[in-house]
Amino acid sequence: MGLFYEKLVRPALFQLDSEHAHELGVDALALLGAMPPLCRLLEAWNRLPKAGVRPVEAFGLKFPNAVGLAAGFDKNARAWPAAAALGFGHVEIGTVTALRQPGNDRPRMFRYPREEAVINRMGFNNQGAEAVAARLARRPGPGHRRIPLGINLGKSKVASLDQAVADYLASFRLLAGHADYLVLNVSSPNTPGLRQLQDGDRLRELLGAITAANRDRAAQPGQTRKPLLLKIAPDLNFRQIDAVLAAIAEFGLDGVIATNTTLERPGALAAVGEAGGLSGAPLRRRSTEIINYISRATSGRLPIIGVGGIMDTAAAGEKFDAGATLVQIYTGLVYRGPFFVRALARALADRQRT
Numbered sequence: 466m467g468l469f470y471e472k473l474v475r476p477a478l479f480q481l482d483s484e485h486a487h488e489l490g491v492d493a494l495a496l497l498g499a500m501p502p503l504c505r506l507l508e509a510w511n512r513l514p515k516a517g518v519r520p521v522e523a524f525g526l527k528f529p530n531a532v533g534l535a536a537g538f539d540k541n542a543r544a545w546p547a548a549a550a551l552g553f554g555h556v557e558i559g560t561v562t563a564l565r566q567p568g569n570d571r572p573r574m575f576r577y578p579r580e581e582a583v584i585n586r587m588g589f590n591n592q593g594a595e596a597v598a599a600r601l602a603r604r605p606g607p608g609h610r611r612i613p614l615g616i617n618l619g620k621s622k623v624a625s626l627d628q629a630v631a632d633y634l635a636s637f638r639l640l641a642g643h644a645d646y647l648v649l650n651v652s653s654p655n656t657p658g659l660r661q662l663q664d665g666d667r668l669r670e671l672l673g674a675i676t677a678a679n680r681d682r683a684a685q686p687g688q689t690r691k692p693l694l695l696k697i698a699p700d701l702n703f704r705q706i707d708a709v710l711a712a713i714a715e716f717g718l719d720g721v722i723a724t725n726t727t728l729e730r731p732g733a734l735a736a737v738g739e740a741g742g743l744s745g746a747p748l749r750r751r752s753t754e755i756i757n758y759i760s761r762a763t764s765g766r767l768p769i770i771g772v773g774g775i776m777d778t779a780a781a782g783e784k785f786d787a788g789a790t791l792v793q794i795y796t797g798l799v800y801r802g803p804f805f806v807r808a809l810a811r812a813l814a815d816r817q818r819t
């Protein structure tokens with residue numbers, strides 16, 4: 466099946482501009498998601514054999530398998546209802562910002578097939594928290610879904626760093642009720658200043674405000690506290706990661722997503738002039754290194770979603786060996802196609818069994 470994609474479908478898709486191919490993928494999944502009986506059939510085909518397989522449990526949620534769709538693919542919550550049919554065990558939508566915004570000028574997404582990499586500078590193009598909340602409200606909510614749904618929140622471009630906390634709070638208020646878990650994304654390289662929110666006082670201010678809002682929300686009748694995760698960049702050094710971990714511990718966050726795309730340009734990519742974040746195979750090692758560091762620093766107690774350069778089952782296994790509880794993919798889907806999800810989920814379940 467993977468060969469079918471790589472020999473027939475991928476060459477056709479790679480004739481198209483990257484973002485156009487991506488939009489076709491989102492449209493196809495949106496169409497599939499509108500056909501629940503077909504989704505259930507595909508989901509049953511992808512389901513892991515029961516014998517010896519436990520669901521993954523993390524931050525109070527149950528995941529039918531360990532593989533999730535990373536943020537950035539489904540920015541506007543159009544594709545996620547079909548994610549379980551592809552074999553995913555969870556899906557993260559977004560990044561969503563409080564305000565609707567167009568993102569950077571196109572072209573803004575580039576493939577590098579020899580390196581099995583992508584560079585993107587999308588710039589959080591999305592329809593905004595209100596429109597995304599309205600779309601989510603038309604579908605089954607938390608507790609009624611096939612798989613957990615994470616919502617990844619970012620800062621609107623027009624919000625200054627000093628307005629960032631209010632901006633995230635506005636998104637939180639509109640979207641928390643629709644999420645199984647929430648992610649504070651402070652690590653995309655394409656919104657000027659965003660990564661500065663990973664620094665000391667600014668990070669503590671953001672985490673303090675959102676965790677307080679989460680507590681206040683949970684105190685309302687019928688509401689629950691939502692698991693909150695932080696998504697970090699691979700370009701932090703270990704001293705900076707220590708500071709991030711201290712803030713995560715101080716405010717009792719539920720986990721970390723490691724990592725986002727990198728600003729590094731290793732090997733032949735050094736000659737590439739495109740600005741943006743690099744993902745795919747060249748990110749694999751650094752992201753695993755960070756997962757490993759976090760796992761050791763927290764004695765394995767902080768749930769880690771490992772993401773970055775999972776292009777084969779060995780790379781996913783490596784993330785688990787490093788301490789990840791769950792993994793996510795994006796660029797692997799571009800290069801390996803939709804059947805890759807099932808192959809990964811099975812390979813990881815087999816490891817659990819042995």
Ligand SMILES: Cc1cc2nc3c(=O)[nH]c(=O)nc-3n(C[C@H](O)[C@H](O)[C@H](O)COP(=O)(O)O)c2cc1C
Nearest residue numbers: 535536537560585724725744745773774794795796
């Ligand atoms: C085109 C593109 C857009 C992305 N957009 C987002 C985003 O909006 N928010 C986010 O947190 N990560 C975003 N990411 C990062 C991915 O979620 C992931 O962290 C990163 O690509 C590394 O994983 P991979 O090597 O499997 O792609 C994006 C990645 C790509 C390739």
